[in-house]
Amino acid sequence: MSNIKSQQYEFSDLDMKIIEKLKADGRASNQRIADELDVSTSMVATRIRRMEKAKAMKIVAVSDFSALNHNVLLPIGVDVKGRDIEEVAGGLAAFPEISSVQICAGKHEIQVLVALEDMTAVSQILLDKISKVEGVSGLEPAIAVDIVKYKFDVAPI
Numbered sequence: 001m002s003n004i005k006s007q008q009y010e011f012s013d014l015d016m017k018i019i020e021k022l023k024a025d026g027r028a029s030n031q032r033i034a035d036e037l038d039v040s041t042s043m044v045a046t047r048i049r050r051m052e053k054a055k056a057m058k059i060v061a062v063s064d065f066s067a068l069n070h071n072v073l074l075p076i077g078v079d080v081k082g083r084d085i086e087e088v089a090g091g092l093a094a095f096p097e098i099s100s101v102q103i104c105a106g107k108h109e110i111q112v113l114v115a116l117e118d119m120t121a122v123s124q125i126l127l128d129k130i131s132k133v134e135g136v137s138g139l140e141p142a143i144a145v146d147i148v149k150y151k152f153d154v155a156p157i
Contacts, residue, residue, distance in 0.1 A: 009056035014039065018047055019057060026059050072116040073144035076130065077108030083135025085109050091133040097125050108140060 011019075014037070021033045030048070034041040051057040080088045085103055089110050093101045100113045114125055126139060 009051065009054040011051075011056065012047075014043075015047055015051060015057075018044060019051075022048075022057075022059060026061070072114075072119055072122065073147070074114040074116060074122065074125070075142050075144060076112045076114060076126075077140035078110040078112060078130070078136055079138035079140075080109040080135050081137035085135075088133060088135040091135075092130065095125070095129055097121070097129075 017037055018033060021028055021036060030041050030044040034044045037044070048057075048059075052059075078088070078092065089101050089103050092098055092110065092112055097114050097116060098112050099115050102111045103109065104111050112130070116122065116125065122141075126141060130136060131139060
């Protein structure tokens with residue numbers, strides 16, 4: 001495997017192996033990773049610190065939508081008029097029900113993903129919150145009926 005470059009960091013083969021171990025088990029100890037990769041514990045710790053410091057990698061916990069009692073996923077296309085798209089996106093990102101906000105080139109300027117407990121909250125988020133953000137000129141909601149794939153490492157190296 002050749003080295004892969006990020007903006008500020010060049011990943012070594014060892015870095016990539018450490019990342020793969022952490023992707024499989026984010027709670028794996030440095031000792032266990034070192035044993036599995038046949039390197040020293042200090043080498044693993046140093047590499048992890050270096051990648052984190054360079055913002056090339058971070059270790060986070062991710063909860064499952066259903067574990068949080070979010071049974072409705074609502075992808076929404078948002079049209080923007082009369083206001084800067086980044087400002088509208090920032091306003092949308094402030095709502096705790098919205099789990100992701102993307103500025104897009106396509107049919108809608110912004111796409112958001114809303115996670116709700118049940119269908120009774122749909123009208124509130126659409127009519128009382130999102131549509132009230134200055135600059136929102138139209139909404140195209142959809143209902144996610146099943147999740148076929150949801151990868152947490154959305155930017156694989």
